[in-house]
Amino acid sequence: MLDTPSRRAFWPFRPQPVSDESFSSWFCRTAWQNGLNPADLYRIGLPGARMHRIDLDRFACDELIETLAHYTDMDADDLRHRTFDAWNGRLIEDGATVEKLLWLPPAGTDRTCKSFGQQVCPDCLREQATPYLKRHWRLAFVTGCTRHHKLLIDRCPECSAPIQPLFTSMHVDSVATCWKCGFDLRKTPQTPVTHYSDLAIQKDLLETAEDGWTYMGEYGAVYSLSYFRILWIVYRLLATGQFAMPLREWTSEYLKETVPPTNIPRIKEIELLNPRCRQTLLRYAHYIMQNWPHNFIAACRVVEISARNLIKGYGQEPFALWDPVRRHLNTPPAEIEAEVINAAKRQLKSQNITPTYRELTNLIGVKFQAKSHMAEPGRECAPYGTHRYWKLDGVSAEIRAAAKTAARREGENVGPWVDKVLRSALRQK
Numbered sequence: 001m002l003d004t005p006s007r008r009a010f011w012p013f014r015p016q017p018v019s020d021e022s023f024s025s026w027f028c029r030t031a032w033q034n035g036l037n038p039a040d041l042y043r044i045g046l047p048g049a050r051m052h053r054i055d056l057d058r059f060a061c062d063e064l065i066e067t068l069a070h071y072t073d074m075d076a077d078d079l080r081h082r083t084f085d086a087w088n089g090r091l092i093e094d095g096a097t098v099e100k101l102l103w104l105p106p107a108g109t110d111r112t113c114k115s116f117g118q119q120v121c122p123d124c125l126r127e128q129a130t131p132y133l134k135r136h137w138r139l140a141f142v143t144g145c146t147r148h149h150k151l152l153i154d155r156c157p158e159c160s161a162p163i164q165p166l167f168t169s170m171h172v173d174s175v176a177t178c179w180k181c182g183f184d185l186r187k188t189p190q191t192p193v194t195h196y197s198d199l200a201i202q203k204d205l206l207e208t209a210e211d212g213w214t215y216m217g218e219y220g221a222v223y224s225l226s227y228f229r230i231l232w233i234v235y236r237l238l239a240t241g242q243f244a245m246p247l248r249e250w251t252s253e254y255l256k257e258t259v260p261p262t263n264i265p266r267i268k269e270i271e272l273l274n275p276r277c278r279q280t281l282l283r284y285a286h287y288i289m290q291n292w293p294h295n296f297i298a299a300c301r302v303v304e305i306s307a308r309n310l311i312k313g314y315g316q317e318p319f320a321l322w323d324p325v326r327r328h329l330n331t332p333p334a335e336i337e338a339e340v341i342n343a344a345k346r347q348l349k350s351q352n353i354t355p356t357y358r359e360l361t362n363l364i365g366v367k368f369q370a371k372s373h374m375a376e377p378g379r380e381c382a383p384y385g386t387h388r389y390w391k392l393d394g395v396s397a398e399i400r401a402a403a404k405t406a407a408r409r410e411g412e413n414v415g416p417w418v419d420k421v422l423r424s425a426l427r428q429k
């Protein structure tokens with residue numbers, strides 16, 4: 001039961017939220033200033049309840065917010081606006097669900113696994129008189145700091161624990177300190193953002209999430225919910241699955257990328273991709289989304305993505321996606337007779353060319369996935385992810401193993417990690 005206004009007692013320490021501060025950040029600061037752990041404050045705000053490891057930016061209930069607002073003399077609506085509630089209807093379809101949210105992975109843990117949904121800019125933390133977390137650092141399409149032109153970090157560089165101040169005790173009492181090993185996150189060496197266009201893309205996406213709508217080529221103004229859903233589908237195609245590599249190759253050719261598409265791990269749990277990987281994939285996805293739907297349809301045709309791969313049931317996906325897919329990607333591939341393929345094989349063999357699928361499609365001019373078994377296998381490639389991780393004469397096994405561990409902790413494949421380390425060493429020459 002709350003006090004009546006006449007005898008309303010405030011808590012002794014009531015830090016003011018900063019303009020763009022997230023709810024969990026302010027919640028932690030309020031707890032620590034009053035000599036409590038965040039879990040203690042939660043129990044006070046909701047008597048009898050235990051916080052466990054819930055993501056407060058997502059799951060702070062009205063009762064908790066009302067109680068906190070009452071005892072800290074804050075406006076409950078202002079506090080609510082610092083949670084994911086602010087993106088309801090624009091980025092989140094149904095905030096009440098327990099389903100995974102697109103673009104907003106959990107901070108700290110996802111069931112029993114690590115989850116890196118909280119990001120920070122160490123330079124920003126260093127500048128703030130009292131370090132706090134910005135609300136938009138939770139969004140997965142936010143990967144860099146527009147103020148410092150550097151990549152955000154999403155894990156402790158020392159122990160690779162996710163950043164989650166709700167786990168930090170009152171004895172540490174700073175969002176700038178790793179809850180697990182005590183490392184000062186402000187000392188993290190940050191990677192500069194090399195493509196300035198990435199920050200412009202990020203700014204556009206943030207504006208879309210705030211405005212609630214955007215333009216999509218031929219489809220004109222669309223709701224941001226639809227836009228972010230389509231962006232997620234494109235991003236996912238680039239990140240994982242059978243089309244990821246060909247789609248990355250197709251896009252990187254247009255973008256004149258200098259890094260190979262294998263530079264990004266192709267993992268199933270794409271929520272675990274670190275800011276560098278997400279930034280690159282978003283650059284690719286943004287290119288595919290431009291001139292909608294023409295770039296997208298062109299890419300799908302080249303890498304043979306069909307309507308069946310994209311649409312589960314017409315009407316379930318946003319109109320701006322299923323309409324062009326239905327119109328342009330729904331035609332079944334032309335049926336090629338076996339005799340045509342056999343004739344092409346004979347012709348290639350007579351020229352001493354192995355009749356691989358690629359050679360045959362080049363000759364016939366049409367793809368024939370259903371009869372691809374008739375082609376001879378091409379160059380033997382190790383399955384994705386099973387290559388020997390790296391080889392450099394003169395590097396000891398011990399260092400190779402240490403590099404592999406270090407790369408894994410940063411959420412990288414060893415190739416891009418070694419590339420980054422060598423670039424940094426060469427810069428200092």
Ligand SMILES: [Zn+2]
Nearest residue numbers: 121124145148
């Ligand atoms: Zn910054």
Ligand SMILES: [Zn+2]
Nearest residue numbers: 156159178181
């Ligand atoms: Zn740590």
